[in-house]
Amino acid sequence: MAAIELRRLTKVYPGGVKALDALDLVIPDGEFFALLGPSGCGKTTLLRTIAGLETATGGAVVIGERDVTSVQPGGRDIAMVFQDYALFPHMDVTDNVAYPLRIKKVAKAERHRRAGEVAARLGLEHLMDRRPGQLSGGQQQRVALARVMATQAQAFLFDEPLSNLDARLRLEARTFLKKLQRELGVTTVFVTHDQAEALAMADRMAVMEAGVIRQIGTPAEVFQRPANTFVAGFIGSTPMNLLDAVVRGDTLEVAGCAVPVPDSAAGLLADGEKVVYGVRPEYNAYAPKPAEGSSEGALAGKVVIVENLGASHLVTLDVNDVTVQAVVPEGSEPAVGDEGFAAPRRDRALVYRDGELVTR
Amino acid sequence: MTRFVLGRIGFYTLIAVLLAFFTIPLLWLAAAPLTSDPTYEVRVPDFTFDNFQAILDHPYALPSLYNSLLLSIGTALLVVALSALAAYALSRVRLPGRDALLYALLLLSSIITGTAAMVPLFQLAVELGLIDSQLGLILILSGGLLPAAIFMLKDFMDSTPKSYEESARVFGASPLQIVAHVVVPLVRPGLATIAVWAVANVWGNFLMPYLLLSDVEKQPAAVIMYTLYTEGGQANLRLLSTFGLLYSIPVVLMYLFVSKKYGFRFHGGIKR
Incomplete structure (x- = not known):
């Protein structure tokens, strides 16, 4: 087990595409770390550079206090699960799981015994003689996991480990993977483009855009206080309301309405300044009438669309031609065309100046 | 209606x-x-069964079938080994002008073992002392088949995902181990196809052995077939038909064997 440290890691592809731009990152021993970002942001390149499948153009990769920047993948003491699992189709489950041990020249009987042990732990013992083609997607994934576990490597790297499973199985696998990582305690880095997956599984996560890390933090930090408008727009199953605003003393003028300056930005704004006001639909309280008989601090508008989210509804309001969304618990959803008020929570709303969070 | x-x-x-x-x-x-x-x-x-007896009594008929086997299997082995290595390298390493090179080779190869290059090839073989040598013939036939074999196998290699090899690489496998444990088993149906194709090609080739082998004891069946005439200069139909049957049996057997053993492809392992 080992910590992973990246020092000013840079990767430039032939042709001048900068996939990683002087990245600094420390992943402590035993952490379950997510690399999250839209496609093309460099997250997979980062994972492959940690694995050694891509050569860094500059900077260093340190695994367990050993600089492995110029070490071949096989010498880095890491194990990787590929997006397509890459199980060898001509080998049965036993041989697949035992393959890393075969490379380490472990005797056949011993490596089959150890493969059997690992596979049993993942509930694969009745499938040992099957070929990958005879397994379901979920079973293939567990074989791939068993294979990296058999390596007893210092760190695991997962490239989109859940993207090949159907939606239902994905939720199960998410729980399973998190539990497994807890039990093994092996430093694990996984790549995903699904923010829900990263929030659900990771101890900490990095949100990437165009080769740079835009925010590092725990899922709670990243969800509640996105460091910039990019992260704010990317994280959350319903996108955050990001509204142009002008500072007017103690209030912000948003879409023709006045809302109080959020707690996080209190005392940090200059009068007349143009900023972006951000509030998640979940932190936006909808009411058909203004609270306590006053419209102070609420965005007044007309309901345009109501979307069913299951246990709640996403209400889209038109506030003086600006779209504002709020989440309403089931049973109290308005009808389309109703007049309504969305009151942002003062302790959860955020203010962005030039795209960056205004905070102490 | x-x-x-x-x-x-x-x-x-x-x-x-x-x-x-x-x-x-x-x-x-x-x-x-x-x-x-x-x-x-x-x-x-x-x-x-008199005709079969007559063929068995013919001094060159059975040895020529053996020569055909030798030439075609020798060529097939060489073509499979070399084309597999070349196709793997060409499929995995980015080279500027790679595709143009392949097309040029493919185009030229049809000339090399063809009638057009008959004279220069003969002279080359004479200069190199490869005339009347079965090894020399195998080399020349292989040279003619290699470009097309590389072309076909490269396509096959291109369609096998890289992640198999990368996966093995992360587990610490050396390049040779990757080829032996992963690449060869994955492309085995392709290798079998190339082998069968090479054997069939050499088995039916008349011109090259006719040109380069003068010793009748070294000549393959395709050339001996040409010599089966009666004293009157008429085609000897008894010998020709019987020899023709014997000549076609090994090829048919090979197709049956290969189709039974390799006529399937692996699926799964990569989730699509």
Whole structure:
């Protein structure tokens, strides 16, 4: 087990595409770390550079206090699960799981015994003689996991480990993977483009855009206080309301309405300044009438669309031609065309100046 | 209704005529060797084995079949080994102008073992002391087949995902281990295809051995077939038909064997 440290890691592809731009990152021993970002942001390149499948153009990769920047993948003491699992189709489950041990020249009987042990732990013992083609997607994934576990490597790297499973199985696998990582305690880095997956599984996560890390933090930090408008727009199953605003003393003028300056930005704004006001639909309280008989601090508008989210509804309001969304618990959803008020929570709303969070 | 019936009758008649074109030569090949005095007609044989005895007594017939085996298997082994390595490298390493190179080689290869290059090839073989040598012939035949083999195998290699190899690489496998444990098993159906194709190609090649081998004891069946004449200069149909049958059996057997052993492809392992 080992910590992973990246020092000013840079990767430039032939042709001048900068996939990683002087990245600094420390992943402590035993952490379950997510690399999250839209496609093309460099997250997979980062994972492959940690694995050694891509050569860094500059900077260093340190695994367990050993600089492995110029070490071949096989010498880095890491194990990787590929997006397509890459199980060898001509080998049965036993041989697949035992393959890393075969490379380490472990005797056949011993490596089959150890493969059997690992596979049993993942509930694969009745499938040992099957070929990958005879397994379901979920079973293939567990074989791939068993294979990296058999390596007893210092760190695991997962490239989109859940993207090949159907939606239902994905939720199960998410729980399973998190539990497994807890039990093994092996430093694990996984790549995903699904923010829900990263929030659900990771101890900490990095949100990437165009080769740079835009925010590092725990899922709670990243969800509640996105460091910039990019992260704010990317994280959350319903996108955050990001509204142009002008500072007017103690209030912000948003879409023709006045809302109080959020707690996080209190005392940090200059009068007349143009900023972006951000509030998640979940932190936006909808009411058909203004609270306590006053419209102070609420965005007044007309309901345009109501979307069913299951246990709640996403209400889209038109506030003086600006779209504002709020989440309403089931049973109290308005009808389309109703007049309504969305009151942002003062302790959860955020203010962005030039795209960056205004905070102490 | 009548039009429909007439149309059907016409259609089946056409198919029957087309089928006859393919089946009659095969029927002749099956029947003539067992007939005591074969002609160009297909006749019900009288089931004599005299013709087989005559072929066994022919001094060069059976050795020539052995020579054919030697030449075709030797060439197939060389072509499979070299084309696999070249195709793997070309598939995995980015080279500027790679595709242009492949097309140029493919184009030129049809000339190398073809009639056009007959004279220079002969001279080259003489200069290199490879005339009348089976090894020399194997080298020249391999040279002619390699570009097409590389071309076909590269396509095959391109369609096998890289993540298999990368996966093995992360587990610490050396390049040779990756080839032996992962790449060769994955492309085995492709290698088998190339081998069969090379064998069939050499087995049927007349011009090159005719040109480069003068010693009749070294000549393959395709060339010996050409010598089966009666004293009167007529084609010896007894020997020709019997030898023709013996000549075609190994190729048929090879196809059956390979299709049984490799005529399937692996699926799964990569989730699509």
